[in-house]
Amino acid sequence: MDSVIEAPPGALDLGVAWRDGFAGLGPSFYTELPPAPLPAPYLVGLNRPLARTLGLPEELLAGHEGVRALAASLPVTGTRPLASVYSGHQFGVWAGQLGDGRALLLGELETPSGPMELQYKGSGRTPYSRMGDGRAVLRSSIREFLGSEAMHGLRVPTTRALSVAGSDAPVRREEMETAAVVIRVAPSFIRFGHFEHFASREQDAELRQLADYVIDRFYPHCRASEKFAGNPYANLLEQVCERTAAMVAQWQAAGFCHGVMNTDNMSILGLTIDYGPFQFLDAFDPNHICNHSDETGRYAYNRQPNVAYWNLFCLGQALYPLIGSEELTLAALEPYKTVFPRELQKRMSAKLGLGDVQDADRDLIERALKLLAQDKVDWTIFWRRLSHAVAGGSNDAVRDLFLDRTAFDAWWLDYAARLPADRAAAGLEMLGTNPKFVLRNHLAELAIRRAKEKDFGPVANLLKVLHAPFDEHPEHEDMAGFPPDWASNIEISCSS
Structure with missing residues (x-):
């Protein structure tokens, strides 16, 4: 049963019923805390089709109080903000405890597509911020807002984005920028790193509780399957392998580079998650590195399939205490080697008609x-x-x-x-398979430049086109042309 959450004074009621979901796992998995309000927020972009899907009132969200709620500056009735803890491998090296350093899970909504979690990104420091300021900048928030919706338009499994709210509050990165908050949407934001966290600490009870939650909520057939001697945790690992293989095959076919495939950036549901230094290819170069911070090219375009398997192997190690057999663990990882090439050939054959x-x-x-x-x-x-x-x-x-x-x-x-x-x-x-439009770096950059001048029309136009990337959109022909020469000089990195 979901707990009753009392609304703070002045909270905004969006007229929807929030559920605990992940919060029901208990305090070993997260820290509850309020967001840090974004001062004097303004609306940069609102994904109205997604708002309708979620049953949220579009006009209320676009109004003054709604924008404050989207910016984490006004509490929302029924929500229970929390930052989850996880660990992970970053650039192939064990990084230890990580967690939601600038993200807060608001809660879960029941929708026609099933339960959906909403999460602030850029809402201030948490116990897991390490040395970070807990903020996101306008530049990266617009890229995530448009990038996740571009992938949705391409029918690639992905988290989504409801909104971007900006503020003139200064945030220092390589240079001084301004702050923003993006609201992300997904059935779950659980990552491989959540499992690695409890496994690395030998907290087997919490590891089992997390795995049982994921199975019961998202993979219930894993309990009924007789494969792997009826071991539900081996079945879970196999299912995650197959979903991840299919997702990465779609990345390769779309010419999508993730840029930072750390284990804490891998979704347990096989969704594209954490849009940081991503890029859609311009000129085809199999060795293309989109992340300026990736000095060794670990996450180059042509290495993504092998990195995904490496990450799955780390997940297998984390689940091993539950599976209880090295043979079963390795067997559950094996399907990746057949599913990925099969899915990739299917996608490429479709691209060729x-x-x-x-x-x-x-x-x-x-x-x-x-x-x-x-x-x-x-x-x-x-x-x-x-x-x-x-x-x-x-x-x-x-x-x-x-x-x-x-x-x-x-x-x-x-x-x-x-x-x-x-x-x-x-x-x-x-x-209907090969899009006319993708979110090229220069298109995002031009929209960001205009947004910095408080002109959000280009963001709205891009969102419209990216939601229907296979249509001709003759009025936006300029978005389908070759990138300008200066586009090759755009540098994107892990800084956001």
Whole structure:
């Protein structure tokens, strides 16, 4: 049963019923504390479709009191803010105790899509802030707001974002910036690092309590499955492996670079989480490193699949005390090695409009990727032009992207021979698979610059386009072009 939470004086009632959810696990898992109010907040962006999905009153949220609530400056009736504790490996090194250093979980709402948690990010210091100030800056908050919604528009599993509220309160990073709070939404924000935390401290009772909570809430079939001798914790590990494999395959197909795949940034539900130094590829470079802080290239685009498996292995080590068998633990990790390549080939075959997946298509896919890498062809524009070429018949616009036209012509002959008989239908399918719009770094940067001048129109326009990235949006054709030369000089890092 959910506890009754008394509203603080002056709290805003949003007319929804909040549930404890994660808070029901008890104080070993979190610290309750109020957020630090953001002074004189203003609304930067409101995701109205998501607000409707959550059953929240759009107009109230957009009003003066609503904006204060979105900025963590006004308490919300029925919520119970808390910061959760976790640990993790950062850049492959054990970092020990971490936790929500600038995030606070508000509570959980029941929605038509199931329970959803809402979380402030940038709401001030917590016991887990270490040396941080607990704040987020406008720049990174806008990137997270738009980035998570861009991934949702691309149908990639992800956390989402309800709003961004800004303030002129100063925050120092590499330079002086201004503060902001973003509200994130997900069924759960539990990470691999939550399990690593209790396992590293040999707190087996809490580890079991956490695993049971996750199984009962999100993976109930793990208790009914007879696989792994009916071991529910081995079944959980396998399910997380399969979801993570499918998610990373979608990242690779979308040309998405996460940038900081630490174990504390990996969702137990297989969701893309923690949008920091992320990037969608411009020119295709398999070795691309999007995070300026990643000096060794650990999280380069082509290393993401192996890093995900490494992180899953860490999760397996954390769950080992519950699984109780090294053999079962390793067996539960094994599906990643088959699910990821299968899912990736399925995604790439769909991008090529090949219909049924055939083993012989791997060579066609590999040859295409080598051509793209050789000539540094723009990832998104290539696939979109290819879709139009298949739908309409001419490949001139695709061919013009390549310097080595002879190699492209040879590939095209083999590709055309493999296409289904109804090429027009295949092309239409491809146009629903290969987006016209992604959140390129320069588009985010331009919106951020305008937002710093209190012009939030570009943020709203980007959000609209990114919610429907496969549509043509002729009025926003400028967002679908090649990046300007200065875009390659944009540096994104772990600082936010």
